[in-house]
Amino acid sequence: MIAFYRKEKCRAFTYSHIGENHTLVGQDNQDNVVFEKLGDSWYMVIADGVSSAACSGEGAQAAVDVIRKLCERIMNDRHLLNDIDTIKVYVVKRWKEQIESDWDEYATTVNFAIYVDHTLLTGQIGDGLIVAEVDGNSLVLTESDEFYSTETYALGAAVKKSTFTIRVVEVRNRIRVYMASDGIGKEINEASRIELIEYLGNMMMNEDAVIEDELDTWVIGLGKKNGDDKTIGFVSWEE
Template identity: 30%
Template sequence: MNVREERCGKLIIVTASDIGSSNQKLGHPNQDAVAFCCLGEDLILSVSDGVGSCNKAEFGSRFAVDSSVKLFQEIKNGSLPFETDIIAEKLVEFWRSSISDSNIDDYCATLKVVFKIFNHVKVFSLGDGFVAITSDGLNLISPAEETCFTNETNCLSAQSSGRDLWTADFYLDTFKSYVIFCCTDGIANGILPGKEINLVEEIENDISANELRHALEDFLNDVSNYCFDDKTVGVVKYEH
């Protein structure tokens, strides 16, 4: 299990990723990827799951999260506006431009991205897994993905465009605690349907920043007992 923890002011960010037993037995790498970047208390958190049927899935997911970080840095330096439609198109464009291979569909991947600039959060979702935010009784969650990868709009691919991404805005009260939670399907499939917000609210209300890393490690180990896919999660926690 690869775990990373970083504190940014009053924020704590913890990410954890673990290869699934199915890929391990086949000698395949972990096809999930996760990345974050924190500048002051502005941040980006991104997770991606490479499509298992694609030859270079592990690279596709890595390119997806790295492209998200690159885009955040361009927003922060003023090169790009913090506008939903532009960001959605650039997420696809940056991912596609990372691939030098002519066969882009060897690199298909899902994508979950959260950008936070001051109190404004923009959420982008493509494919399975989910993004959720909770703050003092308010919440947001990306919709469940019902279709499979044969429909290429459900993952980054040669045919995808910014219009394929589900998007949402969430405005934080900086005087209240909050949690941002992103995960791939290996985690989502280990949570009872309809209980996703309950889990995130539990992290917000019952798990301290100091306990977060240990709690996520235990959670991934527990999910591994009945979900054999790669598992990746990223959590941002703010305690006021």
């Protein structure tokens, strides 16, 4: 599944491919990825349903819906960008309101970026990877890998504030940002994270069919390393 957005100063694509772990057992792709332009603002989000949760696909869709609502709320009240705790509470509370009960059965990780009024907000709950270049400065969000743990942090019944990371950065002229679910993110070594922004930016200069073929080839190669669903999104915005 691939989608493109090209208009004026904004270019973006989203791409998702079901992994062998799910095709072998007849399950659907548990990743959900969206890029959407809302007026002069935009958001991109990847929600990766936790495989052990029975209704994770629905939970991922609910998370995508919440991030869209968060973008709209920030557009209407830009002072919210200065209140990180309120944003965290809003995301968790609105997601739970959509699920109503048995939240752990709908568990999902979330990575998102929101651009409103020369400000970029990035957020992450759980695993995955977000890498941004803002006016030449780099920003990386990824779950800590300092120790091995079998626990997956996610939107669910209990969300620790410390596992919900948000960064807010002022933007003057340019943003380039990509995010990836764990099936891709864990295969990008630390030294290549920033370089990949340039690669994706150059790739976007090609025709849509060429980009899709290139992504398919890359993901097929990654599939030999892990059987997870593989999802990536990229957006480039310039003043």
